Amino acid sequence: MSMSLRLLAVSAAFAFAGAAFAATPAATTAAATKPHTAQQQRMIDCNKQATGKKGAERKTFMSSCLKGESAAAAAPSAKETQQEKMKSCNADAKTKALKGADRKTFMSSCLKGGAGEAAAAH
Numbered sequence: 705m706s707m708s709l710r711l712l713a714v715s716a717a718f719a720f721a722g723a724a725f726a727a728t729p730a731a732t733t734a735a736a737t738k739p740h741t742a743q744q745q746r747m748i749d750c751n752k753q754a755t756g757k758k759g760a761e762r763k764t765f766m767s768s769c770l771k772g773e774s775a776a777a778a779a780p781s782a783k784e785t786q787q788e789k790m791k792s793c794n795a796d797a798k799t800k801a802l803k804g805a806d807r808k809t810f811m812s813s814c815l816k817g818g819a820g821e822a823a824a825a826h
Contacts, residue, residue, distance in 0.1 A: 746770060746772070747770065750765075750769035750770055753769060789814070792814075796810075797810050797814070
C-alpha cells in the first residue's frame with residue numbers, strides 16, 4: 705500500500721510541475737509582446753549606437769544620448785572633421801616643402817584653423 709501512495713504522490717508532483725511549466729511561457733510571451741515605453745526605446749537605440757565605445761567615452765555618450773542631446777550624434781563628425789583638417793594641412797605642408805621647425809609651426813597653426821596666417825608667414 706505504501707508503494708501506491710508513493711506512486712500517487714509522484715504522479716501529483718509531475719502533474720503540478722507540468723502545469724507550472726506550461727503557464728510560464730504564456731506569461732513571458734505576454735510580456736514580450738508588450739510595446740516598449742519611450743524611455744526603453746531610447747535606451748535600446750542609444751545602446752546600439754554606443755557599440756564599440758568603452759569606459760568614460762561610453763558613459764558620456766549614453767548620458768547625452770538618453771537626454772536626447774544632438775551632441776551624441778555630432779561627436780563622430782567632429783573626429784572626421786579633425787581627420788580632414790590633418791589631411792589637408794599635411795598636403796599643404798608637403799606642397800610647400802616645409803621641414804623641421806617650419807613644418808611643425810605650420811602644422812600647429814593650420815590645425816588650429818590659422819592656415820592663412822601660417823602661409824603668409826612663409
